């Protein structure tokens with residue numbers, strides 16, 4: 506069957522004639538050129554640009570995520586169907602208010618332009634949990650992506666996130682979902698294959714199950730482990746009939762004491778909860794509403810972050826995630842006191858559309874825009890970023 510490549514977005518069409526309209530970018534048949542099988546396979550190889558990776562993802566996630574230029578959980582987006590009984594996909598829970606709140610809260614934060622002073626090239630390097638990273642931007646803990654149109658296998662997804670972040674000089678957290686077990690665990694396999702370059706975050710399963718997972722994680726050489734405490738509200742575990750639990754401070758202490766590795770508690774949106782994490786011995790408090798996927802109607806992360814940073818007061822590192830789409834968004838959360846910022850949906854889309862190369866392109870784009878933002882706000886390194894850069 507003849508193959509045709511869209512010269513705008515690289516979509517490959519099979520048929521006797523080009524399509525009337527490109528299903529990805531919408532251009533007409535005149536934009537299609539006939540290509541050989543080898544050329545068609547090449548177009549599906551590594552993407553050259555982030556835009557190409559995103560275009561390919563749009564095609565693969567048809568009906569699930571339209572890879573909109575603005576990903577904000579708007580109720581008219583195709584991902585927002587959980588309220589009507591559809592799987593959550595890449596959307597937010599319920600009517601998507603918490604997802605929307607993340608983006609809206611970031612939009613309210615304003616950056617102060619400060620351009621007088623000596624020139625510099627902004628330095629974004631940091632040491633995080635003992636690892637030297639090129640930027641304070643990490644992949645978030647995500648999982649279960651193989652369930653979306655079978656666009657990518659879970660193994661390839663985890664490897665793409667781990668390796669793509671590593672290529673960009675940074676690291677990713679890895680998530681946990683109902684079909685991961687101690688033996689069959691794509692997240693831990695990918696971290697192990699990369700020489701311990703990644704941080705597993707487990708769902709709040711039963712204590713014994715968590716201990717088994719932590720023991721296996723220790724063997725991968727990872728620099729830390731963690732639990733997303735807000736995973737007790739996971740729609741996917743609920744749909745699969747798998748138990749996840751709220752955790753008491755005693756449970757948390759037991760887990761922290763079980764391993765020598767630094768411990769992360771993720772899913773914190775309240776200063777009292779943050780204080781409990783510190784009291785339990787957490788090294789990192791990860792401020793997050795799970796991308797708006799566990800409780801409808803929360804504030805945005807940028808709204809609650811300063812209060813949590815103030816309460817933690819340096820007793821633990823604080824990360825933040827939710828609605829971060831650009832390096833400027835990263836800069837805002839750093840300005841509000843985060844040590845590092847995690848990227849969820851955009852890394853998922855990059856991995857589906859472009860594998861590890863897509864993720865590398867995504868992280869490098871975020872890093873270069875962060876450097877530009879630092880130049881424009883007068884921050885030569887991460888230590889110079891504080892609330893004074895915010896208006």
Ligand SMILES: Cc1cc2nc3c(=O)[nH]c(=O)nc-3n(C[C@H](O)[C@H](O)[C@H](O)COP(=O)(O)O)c2cc1C
Pocket residue numbers: 594595596607645646647648649650679680681682706733736771793794795796797798826827828829847848849850851853
């Ligand atoms: C499809 C999907 C799967 C996710 N899986 C997990 C998970 O397994 N564990 C976890 O801690 N968080 C999970 N999250 C939440 C992310 O770690 C992160 O908090 C969120 O995606 C950040 O918001 P953003 O997607 O707007 O960047 C998931 C998010 C998405 C979109």
